[in-house]
Amino acid sequence: MxxxxxxxxxxxxxxxxxxxxxxxxxxxxxxxxxxxxxxxxxxxxxxxxxxxxxxxxxxxxxxxxxxxxxxxxxxxxxxxxxxxxxxxxxxxxxxxxxxxxxxxxxxxxxxxxQEKRLSPMQLPRCMCPKPQALDWFLDFRNRIRVQNLRRFLDRVIMQPHVSMAFLTAPGSLEDHFGHPGGLIEHSVATAWSVIGYQDHSFVERDLAIVAALLHDIGKTQTMTSDLVRTRLGRLVNHNHLTLEICADALAEMDLLAPGLGDQLRHAWTSAETDSECCEPEQSQLAERLEECDLNSFSEHVVFP
The missing domain is CATH 2.40.50.140 (Nucleic acid-binding proteins)
Structure with missing residues (x-):
């Protein structure tokens, strides 16, 4: 491939x-x-x-x-x-x-x-219903040049309560990502779309990749591979859980690379943020992520 x-x-x-x-x-x-x-x-x-x-x-x-x-x-x-x-x-x-x-x-x-030492390269391919989507995810991960962003992605994905669910959870319960493995498919499809813009630096590109790959990570806690909404999923929006899942890694990022974590927080939350307490305009990354996220669900992506 x-x-x-x-x-x-x-x-x-x-x-x-x-x-x-x-x-x-x-x-x-x-x-x-x-x-x-x-x-x-x-x-x-x-x-x-x-x-x-x-x-x-x-x-x-x-x-x-x-x-x-x-x-x-x-x-x-x-x-x-x-x-x-x-x-x-x-x-x-x-x-x-x-x-x-x-x-x-x-x-x-x-x-x-010892969880922090695990790498997504150690994810079990045989457990992923869409193994080719895992190949694409790993390729995106390996292209990230900013080491702090790559480490951040690894730490989030390899949490025990996240890793297997990321491989098996659906992207939704309705559309064409509504099947086991749909979440990882939707995540890489969004990443593929967001890096299609050619006017960003390698740091901005890496931020876009990480933002796209993790923007729906909260769904690992709201839907199961059996296409059933979890008890937590019936109570809490998956976007709020995304920040919760990334909290420890974001705190570490704030120490190692101040600013990068804030850009990710903004990209994941600005679409539903109260304008009275936040910047009135979305960042370019947030706008593009929102657009590519919606396009991924409206256009059926076929992996070659």
Whole structure:
């Protein structure tokens, strides 16, 4: 796919296939690696018995694909490890009786306080109903040159109560984004439209990308992948929840890059703000975001 050619590999990952040990490679790039370690999403964790031996079958996932791993040492199995969570693993590729397999040699649960170190590149592609939209989202993310904005996007998306919902939630309950995965489709469609303007600097472009990708992030808490409005969604407008979800990351942004967070706040709220307490005019970013948001819903976007 064209856009995938722009990907960068996080955490200093090397794709030199002669290397026998690599940290956090994309799973799709591990075929020739003898040994590697990293943090991946656990989609399957099954206890089995074969040849009178008790072992576990694990399925790891990231944004590039999946990998089946086998664990034969019960010391690695902890009660708090289960499918649907991130785990830290180290694996080696082995061959027995002419059969090649990947064996787990270290396995640990991912601690909640380490959340800030997760990257959207670690999102499980197999869990997204619209995987090509995830590819586009990651491409937009990797094009962001302002590191504080990229870090901000990562921190918001990788919150445990946000990440999976962002992959699976609908964009609405009525229009053509009203299906599982519609939210991420609508978000990248809006981002694609907003960067179509050619008169902004790279900082303004990066702000526009982040504003577009996160403008409806509140919907992760108001609608489910079953196309049902949540209890919270019946009480609170998703736009208010967008600011709540981004609150911690915005506070960090205020310390690292004063001004950028305020521009995002304005872009997300100015359309419904009381003119008596705020600037009477929307910023250019806010106007364009509002226009592209509406256009995304009125025009059916087809991903190539």
């Amino acid at each position: 064209l856009l995938l050619s722009f990907f960068f590999f996080p955490y200093g990952v090397t794709i030199d296939m002669t290397e026998i040990h690599s940290f956090q490679p994309l799973l799709d790039n591990t075929t020739e690696l003898t040994r590697f370690r990293g943090t991946y999403f656990l989609t399957e964790f099954e206890s089995r018995i074969g040849d009178e031996q008790h072992y576990w079958k694990l399925a790891l996932a990231d944004s590039s694909g999946e990998l089946t791993v086998y664990c034969y040492d019960p010391e690695f199995i902890q009660d708090h490890i289960a499918a649907g969570m991130y785990v830290q693993v180290e694996v080696v590729r082995k061959s027995t009786r002419g059969c090649e397999f990947v064996q787990c040699v270290q396995l640990h649960s991912w601690e909640r306080e």
